[in-house]
Amino acid sequence: MPETIAIAELLRVPRNHKMILACADTRLVEYYRRKTTPAPPIVLKATGLDIVDGCHRTWAAVLRGEKTISFVRLSAPGAGKEKADAS
Secondary structure, eight states: OOEEEEHHHHHTSHHHHHHHHTOOOHHHHHHHHHOSSOOOOEEEOSSSSOEEEOHHHHHHHHHTTOSEEEEEEOOOTTTTOOOOOOO
C-alpha cells in the first residue's frame, strides 16, 4: 500500500537531488506534470530515502507545486520468507 512523504525530505538526500535534476527525458516529466490523475507511486530503497524509480514523477510533482508524493519501498532481501520449521 503506498504511503506519502514530503518531497522536501527526499530532496535533502544529495543523490536524489542530483538524479532528479539529471532526468534526461523532459517529455516524460511534462507528461506527468500535465496528468490530472495521480501518478504511480515512486519506489524507494527498502531502508532510507534513496529513490530507485520515479525521478520524472518527483520532478513533475515539484513543478506542480505538490508538497508530498506517494511511494512504496522495495522489499528487503528475504522479507516475507517464512523460516523453515526447526522441528
